[in-house]
Amino acid sequence: MTEYLDVAEGRIAYDVTGEGPLIVMAPGMGDLRQSYRLLVPELVAAGYRVATFDIRGHGESSTGWDSYTTTAVGSDYAALIRHLGGPATVVGLSWTPDSAVVAAAELPEEVTGVVLLSTWATAPQPGALMAALQRLVVRTPALWAMFYRSLYKGPKPADFKDYVKALKANLREPGRTASFVAVALPESKDSGAYRARVHQPALIVMGDKDPDFDDPRAEAEKYASDLAGSTEIVLIADAGHYPQAERPAEVAAAMLPFLARTAGAAGA
Template structure:
C-alpha cells in the first residue's frame, strides 16, 4: 500500500488509505505506528469504509522531530489528513490519541462527524517513585519499550505479533522523544475540551487492558460531560473481554450487552462496525 504524506508546519505526517466509502481516520497510541491497526482495517474496509491509518507525529514514517507532540497538535494533524482526503470523517484515537480526537472534534466540527476513544486516560496517572523510574527507563529505550509492549496483550497475541514488535522497536530508534512527548502533561487537558464535542462519541475500554485496573470504573477517573443531546438510541458500553489488538490497547469487538454498536458517524449509510450492522446511530460511554 502506497504511503502518502501531508505537509505540516514542522514536518510531514504519513498515512495510507484503504477501501471506499465514508472516511474513518485511525490514530494509534504512544510508541506505535499505523500498522497497529492492521487487523482492524480489513474489517472496516469489508464493512464499507474508506480507512486512513495515520502515523502520529514523531512515529512511523512521519517526521521524527517536532516542537510539540501535544494532543491538540496531533488533532490538527488528523484534521489535515481529513482535509486532504475530503471529509467529514469519523476519528478513532487509541490511548494517547484518544485525547487528540477530542481536540479535533471541537476545533473543526464540520470535518468530524463522530469520534471513537479507545482506552482514553481521563486523569493523569500518578505512579509511585519506583514506577516513575521504570517508566523513565522504558520511555528512553526502544528495546525496553519493546519488552513493555509485550505486556499490553494479556488476552492473547496475533500470529504476527513478534514480527510486528521487532519492526516497531527498530522504527523507534531516534524517536523516543516523540514517545515521551505524546503522553507529557499539557494544558488544557483533553477533558477541558470535552464539552465542546457535539458529535456522537463511542468509548471503548478493554476489560483486560493492563493500563486500567478498573475499566468499568472509567479507568483513571470519571469521563467529562459531553454536550450531546441524548436520544432514545443512546446506549451504554460495558467492558468486554479483549479479542483483537487495536492501536496499543485491547478493545471489545462483540455486541455490547443491552445495546448496539455505534455507526461510524451520523448520517452515514448503514455500515457495520466490527462487521456488524447496528440498528441506529448511538453515543456510547463506559458504564460504572
C-alpha cells in the same frame, strides 16, 4: 501504500484503504499506524474508507517537531480530514483519544462521531520510583517492547512477534526515541478541556482485562461524563490495552452499529 501530508511543522505519514464514509484513526504513543492492521480490513469490508496515520515522530512521520502534545496531534487529525475530504469519524487509542476529541471540537460540522479505545480519563499519578522507571522505559526500545507485550491480555495476533520487532526497529531510528520521550511527558496531555466541547456521539471501547486501569468501565464512565454528547461504552471480553489487535472482530462488531448511525450509509 504510504502517503504524506505536509503540515506547518513537519510531515505526517498515512495510508487510505477502501471506499465509503471516511474514518481517520491514529495509534497510541510508542506505536505504529499498523496497530490497526487487523481492524482496518473489517471496516473496509463493511463499506468504509479508512485512513490511518502515524503520530508525530513515530512510524514514517517526520521527527523534530516543535510540539508533541495531544492538541498538536489533534490539528493533524483535522488537517488529514480536510485533505481527504470529510465528513469523518475520528478514532483514537490510549494516548490519542484526547487528540481525536480536539479534532471533533474544532471541526463540529466535519466530524460526525468519535470512537475512543482504551482511553485515559485521568492522567496516571505514579510514585517517584515508578516515574523514574517510566522515563527509562520510553528511552529504551527493548524495555518499551517488553512493556508493550505486557499490555496484551487477550490473544496475541499471529504476527505479533514480527510486529514488536518492527516497532523496536522503528524506535531505534534517528530521532524517534526522542520524539517518543516528548510525547510521553505528562505535560503533553494538554487537551482535556476540549472534551466538554464535543457534542458528537461517542463510543468508548475498553478491554475488560486492560492492565492500565483498576476498573476499565469506571475509567470509560469518567471520560464519558466529560463529554457533552451522548456516549456508549462497550467492554471487550478477554482483551487488554490493544483490543483492536487482540479482538479485532469484536471491536468491529462494536463499531459498525455506531458507524451506521453516525457516519452515514456504508458504501456511500
